[in-house]
Amino acid sequence: MTTTQTADLNRLATPPTFQSVSTARKIKNGVATALVYLAFLIAVVPLVWVLYTVIQRGFPVILDIDWWQKSLSGLLSRQQGGGVYHAIYGTLVQGLVCGLISVPIGLFVAVYLVEYGGRSKLAKATTFMVDILTGVPSIVAALFIYSLWITTFGFGRSGFAVSLALVLLMVPVIVRTTEEMLKIVPDELREASYALGVPKWKTIVKIVIPTALSGILTGVMLALARVMGETAPVLVLAAYAPFINYNLFDGPMASLPLLMTAERNNPTQAGFERIWGAAITLVLIITLFNLLATVISRWLAPKTK
Amino acid sequence: MNERIVAKRPADTDTGARRGVPAARPAPEAPIPPTTEAEKKAPHVRPGDRIFRGLATGSGVFIVVLIGAIGLFLLIQAIPSLALDKVNFLTSREWSTGDVNNMRYGILDLLLVTVVSSAFALLIAMPIALGIALFLTQYAPRRLARPFAYVIDLLAAVPSIIYGLWGLFVLGPVLTPIGQWLTSTLGFIPLFAEGNVSIEFGGTIFTAGIVLAVMILPIITAVTREVFDRTPPAHVEGAIALGATKWEVVRTTVLPFGKAGYVSASMLGLGRALGETIALTIILSATGTAFGWSLFDGGATFASKIALAAPEFNDPRSAGAYIAAGLVLFVLTFLVNAAARSIVAGHKEYE
């Protein structure tokens, strides 16, 4: 590499063709490079460590087929065995119902921001509020639903209350990804559609959204994976049950995070197994949704061949 | 002939691309950013269009109202309980809400623990996130940059409850000797003094802060990376052409360009740390003693205090005390996030 130093014009002797880089600059560059690589390695350590911990402690537990088929109903806290299908059910259903509510809201907000809002005051306010919503801590979302759904409306704790709190966490994520995806749909496609005499709403529904669909669905899957791991809302809004409860709207309902917090009070080996088994199960579900996101984006992306 | 005419293009013919749209449309004549139907003289709107537009706009309004509602509902629930508070809510360090006729609670300790643990986490995470962002945008081999970025994003995919369990049961014991060494050699500094919980057990702000740092790394990295990626190539090439070393290129172009974005990203990370709930609920040991400014203290943050008590929310009056604490947390994160946003809002080049 050459240097920035200008040649000394007063010197008569021919300078070397390439000036060398001063040692100090070389050292600085080397140190900076080393630090930057080190930073990345430091970040990989906890990831590998956490995953190793989860797999090492949880993997033996989930090999038992009972883990996937039974609940903890009727088991004493020190009795080993049993399973967590009741909690898997709770996690999936609470997450999916949350998705069912969040996706239309998030989609419409993004459509508003990209297709209708323009530079209006409302659009600016909405963008700002979506940003704020992104930063609302999950415990605050849970407290809000508690104040609204349980204290004000008088409903009891339930899986559905959890779903509502998760909506608050999921909507901003969906808005953000959908907005990004809608923005990169070229305006030429919108114009081509208008020029064919297609009304604006139909243009959005049939041309713009399908073009952006793979990106939107990927975002939805990632958002789902995220909310399913949330613990604070289930802690505030649902009571734990060691048995299956299919009713989202009534009664205590388990979910994987809630099961883990409940079993933390269980100092026995059985408690240890349940916690880490639930942890690896949760990680697997999240991984599954992440993979699903990848598959969907490959499968639905606009093709050229 | 035509080439010459094209060159005559007047200055005002820049493309009408909107924010974020890669100059997809080389508008031939005048800027035509097509977002909204223009206000029409002829009020001919199809019913389908009217309904759809209404739904979209309504959803936008809903979001704005929602944030207001969060503040409002928390306030409504908190006020009656605040009226029953026998001590000053903002300056008291007590927290007893069991007896609704004699509720004595204040947030000072919660606030201090929350802020100190988040600040400690930020202190660790900021330089590392900067390094990773530089690594991913400037140093990593092109083909590997994306998979590497994915690895960092994976950190965000791990649920916080798992970080909490790992932090307490795995990381905590490893940190114990480090903590003991720090308290014995640097104990004269209040920050490293012996705390009010057992170092042996690991439930200290020190452990919590390190776990928090890991948790906020991906968000800070992601946002910073995005900003660094937008460094104008012309700046970088200019520096390279002057014979600058890689580090000099970074220092003279990427860092000045991305500084505001990095600060904003760190604020977002801070917001995340302030509100993190379950990991801290698991890690931090409860203590009856007030916070003494040591990293080896235990205690509770706003979020962990609420989470610990949440299963027993039965009397609205005692629940209201926690909701009041939640409201303070909401305001705190609102301010931090708004600040993060306003930093970036002043920088058009990031869009």
Next chain:
Amino acid sequence: MAKRIDVKDLNLFYGKFHAVDGVSLAVPPRSVTAFIGPSGCGKSTVLRSLNRMHEVAPGARVEGKVLLDGEDIYASSIDPVQVRRTIGMVFQRPNPFPTMSIRDNVVAGLKLAGVKNKKKLDEVAERSLRGANLWNEVKDRLDRPGGGLSGGQQQRLCIARAIAVQPDVLLMDEPCSALDPISTLAIEDLITELKKEYTIVIVTHNMQQAARVSDQTAFFNLLGVGQPGRLIEVDDTEKIFSNPSQKATEDYISGRFG
């Protein structure tokens, strides 16, 4: 079915910016009218106002009249969507819908308007693709995505898509500017054929192209930066290119512009 267009004292605005000032001209049916002029002179803006695409931009305004066979397309009782169904448009860059196959692209206008009859759609697809001189090249791969075609083929696909809805008028906004010379030639041949059935208005930067394909040419110019564009003169193409009545026109087409 081709219809005539009469533009009367048309003024176009983007917000406060007066983009085009006082344009009046007549486009006879079954002919090709070319709009030429330097960049920024408002020729594309005028073209876009002929099927109410101008108003898609925020703050865009229209004053004056555009008559399609005597009926004002800007009358308050007229739905812009209907206008665009009657007056089709082809854009500067080919823009097939990336999520649709070649066949679906061609019949997109009909499908989105609710036509479901598969047999009819197939008929229209074939007829339109033949009309756009593309049938032979794509008949074996109608189910492939439109994005896989070459640029010139994509542009002919877009023309097929525009004529599939059987418009009365076809507007073309620099349809060849993104294409190579061979594809350009194919499109020009197509325009000559299409004018038997359609009224065509084409914006072009290429004066030879205007001379080759059009019957009538309109020259637009602007007097200075920030000034609105104006129609300088409109006449038979032959006359414009051999003996224009305005000095500015002569300067422009002889390359002495500016």
